[in-house]
Amino acid sequence: LVANAVYWCEEFHIDGLRVDAVASMLYLDYSRDSGQWTPNVFGGREDLDAKAFLQEMNATVYRRNPGVVTIAEESTAWEGVTRPTESGGLGFGLKWNMGWMHDSLEYIAKEPVHRKYHHHEMTFSMVYAYSENYVLPISHDEVVHGKQALVSKMPGDWWQRRANHRAYLAFMWAHPGKQLLFMGQEFAQGGEWSEEHGPEWWLLDEGYGPEADHRGVRDLVRDLNTRYRATPALWQRDTDPGGFRWVLCDAAEDNVFAFLRYDAEGVPLLAVSNFSPVVRHDYRMAVPDEVPVWYETLNTDDMRYGGSDVRLLDGIKPENGEITLTLPPLATVWLTPTSV
Template sequence: MSTPQKTAIPVEWAAVAAGSYHAPHDVLGPHPTSDAAGRTRTTIRARRPLAESVTAILADGTRIPLEHAAHGIWQGEHAGAPVPYRIATVYEDGTEQLKGDPYRHLPTVGELDLHLIGEGRHERLWEVLGAGAHLVDGEIGVAFAVWAPNAQAVRVVGDHNGWNGEGHAMRSMGSSGVWELFIPGVSPGTVYKYEILTPEDRWIVKADPMAQRTQVPPETASIVPFSAYSWKDGAWMTRRAATHAVAQPMSIYEVHLGSWRGGLGYREVADPLIAHVTETGFTHVEFMPLAEHPFGGSWGYQVSGYYAPTARFGNPDDLRYLIDRLHQAGIGVLLDWVPGHFPKDEFALARFDGRPVYEHPDPRRGEHQDWGTLIFDYGRPEVRGFLVANALYWFEEFHVDGLRVDAVASMLYLDYSRREGEWEPNVHGGRENLEAIRFLQEVNATAYRTHPGVVMIAEESTSFPGVTARTDQAGLGFGFKWNMGWMNDSLQYISRDPMYRAHHEGEMTFSFVYAFGENYLLPISHDEVVHGKGSLLSKMPGDHAHKLANVRAYLAYMWGHPGKNLLFMGQEFGQIAEWSESRPLDWWLLDQPSHAQLQRFVGAMNGVYRGTAPLWERDGDSTRFRRLGAPQWDPNVIAFERRDLHGGRVIVISNFAGVERPNLELDVPVAGVWEEILNTDAVEYGGAGIGNYGRVAAHASEDHGIPRTMITLPPLATLWLRHRSGTRD
């Protein structure tokens, strides 16, 4: 062994020593050379400031002493090509540290990965960027990779280096904007961030945008993840892949996990949530956003960590356990997803490398003034790829069955919530955000292609055409669209005193005009029971008994109406107080018989719904729907028929008047016996028990031959009648 002759120290060594050089591997680590005889030799350099001595220990045990060259950088040489080694460092106090050298390893991000990242088409981005445990060239450690295209330098800081990143500067992967470093000896559970040198020569500290685990807020650091979870929902996943949500029953229970019962984590909530959803008969649970977010009062709609389940309720495997348990119980899982905007918190995505990266640089397109948030740059391939891969991540890594995409309207329009002069038209002079539209089409098409059986749901409140049309037919490609028009109109109607409803029948029936233009989902969501709107029960007129009757009649009408259904937690048992994320639901109400009866009704209604194909099999088919009327028109009585593909028929009849309608004549589609399969006025649900003894008969009338029946309608009630005999088409 010999020590190379001292030569002039390159100027970049000072930057390498300071951890501010974009290519530290060009200086540090092993560097093969040739001597005068053409024999290969390897120079090893390591940055070890304040060391007393530094030695490279080769894989065969050979010790190569290194000498200090400059700026805390030590170097030495051995014969032959580069081989694995570790660095032993002795400090002034006599302590010795033996560590692997991050700078002896080749990049962990491949050329194909970089190409796909640049194209915005890396569908498993979380396996390349972020932090992941790896075995590289015989050493166990963590590979770190981050996209920071404007950075001059990037360093990894964390528990592993005392939050001093000078010795862990990452290498730039060229024009891709990706920075990479493999650090031997770092293990899962390590807390870390990135230090980024901005173009303005300022160091900033950021959480990892691709972190799959985080500290519990208000702490903001990222954590190196590790999953040992073994899924047990294979039967569910196989069935899901063979089904299409549009042709299945879907009644969704929307949950804010932090306030459902309060104090329960992902694992602890599994048993009571499964028991409750099973008892109330919902097919799916929809969780309000569970991606990490800094402010709990945002309900999760201002996301800082798109790939990390919030640590408020446990670690990622705890969430996997909850979803797995729900699947094993036959309950689907939907997740709120927020690709429309993100918060300005300095530790997260905003101006990530000192410049706009994830957000559009033009504030006319890059900022939501009303919400105080930033808007993604949907036209930038890397940003689009970040979001598309994120959707796939939740499907792949957490087995979620669908994503409800928040605030789609805000993404579709450049002038959303903006005054004249505050927005810039698109290239055609229009108000549509063409880049966001293409992004939505891509994420939907990719989700359905890669994960058959999942569902993408749009919270979209405008008349934008083709939200649920296929992308190859110029549609956005969603599976369902929230029917906000139905929600607003029907809540306005049902809040009126029954004596005035006769003048506003159109508020309840106008939705029939457009119900088949999209695949709709009818939502009574958290947005309708907060911010002074009161709970569903409190919206209803009358005394407590009348309020409960109104809720039952309204829900049965909703479940019978074309479209799938969503109900926010607490409404199933008649929560009285307005929802607040800061406290649990008022479960004590179930000690009162009337509220327990309402919950029993919801369970029964969901059970009948799931077993009655006409109510869900052909929601979007106008030929399977028909309005019904009586010889004498009654504006407080709304009746319609639903049919399935196999001749099954169901009539939904609602009496929204406050008085009984005895012996009401009703023209029906076919003669025969119609069985009363649901009556919201049944005694067991808290009603008076007015009804038709379980069935009515319909006969062809003598005057015009149309089948007609005589029926008794309870006040403030909805009946479901199923055809049992007679002619079928």
């Protein structure tokens, strides 16, 4: 099995390996009743052979193929999934953040009027965000087999579903962790992905109406990636608690979230999400004193993406440690100290 992992990396030059159902390997009693399993030599339920195998696999793959990534789909609180093997960890590069995925999808699928009762589902991930090196996945398990494509999970009419989709993606890109979409989500395909037909690329054909919405989501994902690469605050301190700070985590009645990300030099990015279908005027929030002016660098409500074009076109100067914003409906806005 170790040789097989190396084979895929060295002969086919794949970017990495995602190992499914790691929990079922790590626990001797996984899906077994009492009497159906034998404890290890220490009397515990951990499968020591499975642990040793995963450590050998990861260490060998990373040693022979620098630059690849291994990802564990591990659903328990096993300690050290992404810790280096020399420190006793399993040695994976990233861990599938199933908690964030389930909680955020549960929230975003609710009608906005009900979201205030589920506000904590979007903030709880920061309680454990630094326990492992996480990838934020919209997993294949959640968007096939009758569970609906991501955009089709969203509430509201056609426009609101696309707006929810765009706001959610920008929230995800700003959240600590790496981002992973499933096929078709990068242009808001409404039908479930089919292995027989592949993504519905025809939705991007030139034209007006619904097609433009799909192209708008595609353009947003392109711009999210471009901004991400150009903004160290979004990735440089991904595993450092000092690189994140809540600005608004308790605005449940408004369905608003706001947080800061910091790069190694302390330069911030402010991400603000309004998951309500209304424009919020004169919305105040506290910001760092050292930033003289904030500029909008990304807005999912931009007309280019299919939004209603409620923009923050001018620089916003703080007063008494606060800024006043006009929040677009069902949208995420990124602000930085310099304009792009």
